[in-house]
Amino acid sequence: MGIREExxxxxxxxxxxxxxxxxxxxxxxxxxxxxxxxxxxxAERTFFRYYATKVDALMPGQRGLVEALVERESxxxxxxxxTADLLATSREVFACEVEQRDFRRISRLLIREPELLRIxxxxxxxxxxxxxxxxxxxxxxxxxxxxxxxxVVTAVWRVAxxxxxxxxxxxxxxxxxxxxxxxxxxxxxxxxxx
Numbered sequence: 001m002g003i004r005e006e007x008x009x010x011x012x013x014x015x016x017x018x019x020x021x022x023x024x025x026x027x028x029x030x031x032x033x034x035x036x037x038x039x040x041x042x043a044e045r046t047f048f049r050y051y052a053t054k055v056d057a058l059m060p061g062q063r064g065l066v067e068a069l070v071e072r073e074s075x076x077x078x079x080x081x082x083t084a085d086l087l088a089t090s091r092e093v094f095a096c097e098v099e100q101r102d103f104r105r106i107s108r109l110l111i112r113e114p115e116l117l118r119i120x121x122x123x124x125x126x127x128x129x130x131x132x133x134x135x136x137x138x139x140x141x142x143x144x145x146x147x148x149x150x151x152v153v154t155a156v157w158r159v160a161x162x163x164x165x166x167x168x169x170x171x172x173x174x175x176x177x178x179x180x181x182x183x184x185x186x187x188x189x190x191x192x193x194x
Contacts, residue, residue, distance in 0.1 A: 019057040079145045098176045107165035
């Protein structure tokens with residue numbers, strides 16, 4: 001990584017850390033982009049060079065998930081095979097998110113801040129639209145199948161993360177990857193013939 005990339009990574013991290021600190025201290029509604037920028041010691045316009053919104057600064061992993069899933073080229077031709085490939089990619093991204101030191105902090109904020117959860121739900125709808133659109137445009141799946149695959153992959157991510165957040169807040173010390181794997185297994189058990 002060159003100096004420019006290192007500086008960018010440091011700034012991204014500093015902004016995210018400030019956003020998390022301020023939202024934990026004051027709540028999502030009371031925290032502004034100006035507050036975050038001031039905490040980091042930058043101008044608001046500098047903040048917008050790195051993140052589009054304060055929520056993007058809180059949860060930058062969402063962007064990585066979208067990129068990983070959209071860029072995934074599957075050799076599979078069936079909806080089941082493509083779903084399995086996308087779930088494997090989703091698990092890899094989830095594992096990277098778990099390794100981030102802020103995973104627990106973000107998870108707790110999802111429980112504590114209903115507005116954040118509403119925003120994340122909107123992001124998930126965008127994710128479904130993006131994944132299904134890509135699958136359909138590439139000719140990998142018909143529209144309805146592509147939409148179902150995208151919904152399943154997104155639902156597994158959501159259920160695993162929310163289950164982790166709920167258990168963590170309850171003091172149960174959950175294993176996020178085990179919850180992801182359990183979510184996939186239980187999904188398979190719900191389907192006829194699985």
